[in-house]
Amino acid sequence: MNPLALDGNAKLICSIVIGVMVGVWLIKSGLEQRRRFVDMLLLKDGLILKIFLLSIVFGTILFYIGNRVGYERLNVRPAYFWASLAGGVIAGVGVTFCGRVPMTAVASLATGKLSALWVLMGFLLAFPAVRWMADFLSKTVYTWSQPMYARNGFDGSRLSEAAVLWTVGVALALTFIILFAFGGKDKQN
Amino acid sequence: MKIFSGKWSFYLSAAFLALIINIALYLFDSPVGMSEGYLSISEYCGEIIEQKSIASAPVIDWQTGFLLGIFGGALITALICGEWKLSLLPENSGSDSLKAFALSVLKGLGGGFLVMLGLQLGGDSMFGQWASAMQTSVGAWIFLIAFFVTGTILSILLSRRSAEGGG
Numbered sequence: 001m002n003p004l005a006l007d008g009n010a011k012l013i014c015s016i017v018i019g020v021m022v023g024v025w026l027i028k029s030g031l032e033q034r035r036r037f038v039d040m041l042l043l044k045d046g047l048i049l050k051i052f053l054l055s056i057v058f059g060t061i062l063f064y065i066g067n068r069v070g071y072e073r074l075n076v077r078p079a080y081f082w083a084s085l086a087g088g089v090i091a092g093v094g095v096t097f098c099g100r101v102p103m104t105a106v107a108s109l110a111t112g113k114l115s116a117l118w119v120l121m122g123f124l125l126a127f128p129a130v131r132w133m134a135d136f137l138s139k140t141v142y143t144w145s146q147p148m149y150a151r152n153g154f155d156g157s158r159l160s161e162a163a164v165l166w167t168v169g170v171a172l173a174l175t176f177i178i179l180f181a182f183g184g185k186d187k188q189n
Numbered sequence: 190m191k192i193f194s195g196k197w198s199f200y201l202s203a204a205f206l207a208l209i210i211n212i213a214l215y216l217f218d219s220p221v222g223m224s225e226g227y228l229s230i231s232e233y234c235g236e237i238i239e240q241k242s243i244a245s246a247p248v249i250d251w252q253t254g255f256l257l258g259i260f261g262g263a264l265i266t267a268l269i270c271g272e273w274k275l276s277l278l279p280e281n282s283g284s285d286s287l288k289a290f291a292l293s294v295l296k297g298l299g300g301g302f303l304v305m306l307g308l309q310l311g312g313d314s315m316f317g318q319w320a321s322a323m324q325t326s327v328g329a330w331i332f333l334i335a336f337f338v339t340g341t342i343l344s345i346l347l348s349r350r351s352a353e354g355g356g
Contacts, residue, residue, distance in 0.1 A: 003214070003215050003216070003217075003218035004215060004216050004217075004218070005217070005218035005219075006216050006217060006218075011216075011217060011251045012249065012250075012251050012254045013254075014216050014217070014251075015217070015251040015252070015254040015255040015258065016254045016255070016257060016258040016261075017258065018209060018212065018213050018216070018255060018258065019254065019255040019256065019257060019258015019259045019260075019261070019262060020258045020259075020261055020262035020265075021205075021209050021258075021262060022206075022209060022255075022258070022259050022262065022316070023258060023259040023260065023261060023262020023263035023264070023265075023266065024262045024263070024265075024266045025197075025202065025205050025206055025209065025262075026259070026262075026263055027262075027263050027266040027267055027270065027272065028196060028197045028202070028266065028270075029196070029197050029199075029202040030196055031202075032263060034279050038344065041340045041341050041343075041344035041345075042341075042344050042345060042348055043341065043345070047199055049337075050199040050203070051199050051202045051203045051206070052203075052319070053203075054199065054200060054203035054204075055202075055203035055204070055206040055207045055210075055319070055323070056207075056322055056323055057203075057207075058203055058204050058207035058208075059206070059207035059210055059211060059320075059323035060323050060324075060325065062207055062208070062211045063210075063211055063214065063323050063324055066211055066214070066215065071215050072211065072214045072215050072218075073214075073218055074324055075214055075217075075218065075219055075220045075221070075320075075324070076220060076321040076324050076326040076328070076329065077220050077312040077313050077317070077321070077328075078312065078328075079311075079312055079321075079326060079327065079328020079329065079331070079332075080312075080328070081328075081331065083310050083311065083312065084310075084311050084312070084328040084329075084331040084332040084335070085331055085332075085335050086307075086310055087306075087307040087308065087309070087310030087311030087312070087332055087335075088307065088311060088331065088332040088333065088334065088335025088336040088339065089307070089335050089336075089339045090303050090306055090307035090310060091303065091304045091306075091307025091308055091311070091315075091332075091336050091339075092307070092335060092336045092337070092338065092339025092340035092341075092343065093303055093307075093339060093340075093343060094299070094300045094301065094302065094303025094304035094305075094306070094307060095300065095304055095336070095340050096300070096339075096340050096343045096344045096347065097296045097299055097300030097303070098296055098297050098299070098300025098301050098304060099279070099300070100300075100301070100304070101304060101308075101314075101315040102223055102224075102227060102304075102305070102308070102314045102315055102316070103223065103259060103314070103315060103316050105301070106256060106259045106260050106263065107259060107260070107263035109260070110259075110260045110261075110263035110264040110267060111263060111264075111267040111272055111273055111274070112267070112273050112274050112275040112276060113276055113279070114275070114276065114277050115276070115277065115278055115279045115293050115297055116297075117297070118293065118294050118296075118297025118298050118301065119297040119298075119300065119301035119304075120301065121297070121298055121301065122297060122298040122299065122300060122301020122302040122303075122304070122305065123227055123231075123301045123302070123304065123305040124227065124230060124231040124234055124305075125231075125298070125301075125302050125305075126301075126302050126303075126304075126305035126306045126309060127227070127228055127231040127232070127305070127309070128231070128235065129302070129306060130306065130309045130310075137310070141310065148327050148328050163325040164325060167322075167325045
């Protein structure tokens with residue numbers, strides 16, 4: 001059994017359908033609201049963290065089963081320690097000011113929030129800057145450490161099973177901590 | 190049914206997203222995300238600015254289609270659920286003055302620029318990092334932890350500073 005690995009128009013149509021589902025998910029979960037993101041960063045609202053951590057629990061288990069059965073393959077981009085760390089810090093600084101990430105900005109604009117337009121313009125301006133800095137980046141953050149080890153998939157070895165168990169265990173424990181800290185009820189709108 | 194009319198509980202949202210990401214991995218067999226969609230839109234806008242005219246319609250790749258899908262799905266859901274509301278300023282941004290508008294533009298442009306710069310350094314969009322974290326990618330976890338920790342510390346510091354300044 002192998003993944004479908006669609007191509008051409010079939011891939012485009014399916015990506016639009018998956019995108020529509022993500023759009024519905026963002027609105028029905030209330031994640032498109034800037035206030036929700038800002039409150040999460042101020043530790044006033046735990047909804048985003050709860051969804052993130054619990055989806056990791058469900059998703060990792062589903063992916064592990066799918067990978068062992070052969071329906072899914074490991075599909076992650078190459079990662080470098082310093083690039084990931086610096087990227088996380090820079091994006092963390094950015095989100096403090098704009099309160100949106102690429103998927104929530106698009107959904108926010110779709111709900112009529114025109115302030116998301118400026119954030120989207122900021123996103124688009126970053127690409128020429130990255131191209132301009134490409135030479136500098138390839139000599140610094142991308143060479144300071146080796147690319148991180150990527151497995152071919154979950155092969156049933158102790159290492160791969162330990163990775164799944166640790167990810168699911170830590171995410172589940174953090175979900176309970178956040179549930180305890182923020183309570184089960186979430187602010188609506 | 191509440192699933193169609195009201196907001197979803199966090200466990201339903203989490204299960205739905207986990208399922209979507211796994212379906213996407215099965216269908217596409219490639220890293221899921223939207224970075225390349227944004228990149229192609231950015232390049233298209235660059236072409237328009239360079240040529241000072243509307244260039245021919247861009248070829249829509251699957252990640253741009255994914256972005257369009259998110260916009261369409263969010264728009265339809267917001268209209269059906271009565272959540273569509275036109276507003277120029279972000280929620281709770283204070284008075285509708287020119288200063289609030291200018292601040293919203295500056296924060297949006299600067300913040301958006303830094304978010305995408307960071308995501309490009311990390312190698313993927315936030316959705317892609319989320320999907321990679323499900324596949325136990327160490328790089329995605331480093332990115333996400335650094336993102337949440339930095340955002341939280343800076344937000345709390347700025348909030349305290351503005352509270353002291355205001356009062």
